[in-house]
Amino acid sequence: MNISEASKIVGISSYTLRYYEKIGLIKNIVRDKCGNRQYEKNDIEWIRFLMKLKDIRMPITQMKLYAExxxxxxxxxxxxxxxxxxxxxxxxxxxxxxxxxxxLLDRKLEIYKKIGGNKNE
Amino acid sequence: MNISEASKIVGISSYTLRYYEKIGLIKNIVRDKCGNRQYEKNDIEWIRFLMKLKDIRMPITQMKLYAExxxxxxxxxxxxxxxxxxxxxxxxxxxxxxxxxxxLLDRKLEIYKKIGGNKNE
DNA sequence: TATTGACTTAGAGCCAACTCTAAATGATAT
DNA sequence: ATATCATTTAGAGTTGGCTCTAAGTCAATA
Structure with missing residues (x-):
């Protein structure tokens, strides 16, 4: 699949996909005869895993190490x-x-309930 | 207490304290005769609460709304x-x-354990 | 009195992580 | 054949959240 399809199914922009490749998070993406990126199944799986690492706030520098x-x-x-x-x-x-x-929020909400009544209800 | 003392006890730099004031997270700090900031007990408490909101990833724009x-x-x-x-x-x-x-990490670690043995141990 | 040191301000610089622009190429539709 | 459209690249711009610099003021000490 090409970059815009890949972009859709992993939920990040084409810009970001190219950026991840530029900084080394993604490598060895196959190109078609026109030179366009062809993402394969295992590329998509890898990108999905990267997104999970990102979700749990692994910094890109760490992800890059891991990728290497x-x-x-x-x-x-x-x-x-x-x-x-x-x-x-x-x-x-x-x-x-x-x-x-x-x-903490629960405690604060409790205090607000006591002093303020509930003017938004 | 002055800015450097306040900085120490809340654990953020003087730069950041002034920045928070500049963007409106902190207001009405009393000044002494020389024009230097004098942080009072309730200022410190407020800043500590802000730091908690920050810890739980409330964006500064939201914190600013809350502060207003x-x-x-x-x-x-x-x-x-x-x-x-x-x-x-x-x-x-x-x-x-x-x-x-x-x-997810546990599952991945389990897989690694199976295929790789534990070469770092 | 001279210097040291903490403070003041406005505004510049920095870093991570994108996000976009410009110019070019190549495949497809009319 | 010409126009349209997605893609390519290098590199510039943006955003959030600080972080620092430069130039100046003030109070205390040698």
């Missing part, structure tokens, strides 16, 4: 595991912070 | 409650996404 290891093949699986473990720890920490954030 | 309502006084408590409720919903959604992220 991936493109080196199976002998880097140990290193990739380590990276993902670190990422997981950070995620768990973050989830804890956000959960505390919810509690 | 706060500086208008108690008649805006209804609106502020609404904002915090929206923020809370977003947070809960985010927590769910991150929890799914942890699961």
């Amino acid at each position: 290891l991936r493109y080196k093949g199976n002998e880097t699986i140990g290193q990739r595991s380590e990276m993902l473990k670190v990422q997981k720890e950070q995620l768990l920490k973050r989830i804890k912070e956000l959960t505390e954030g919810v509690e | 309502l706060r500086y208008k006084g108690n008649e805006t408590i209804g609106q502020r409650s609404e904002m915090l409720k929206v923020q809370k919903e977003q947070l809960l959604k985010r927590i769910k996404e991150l929890t799914e992220g942890v699961e």
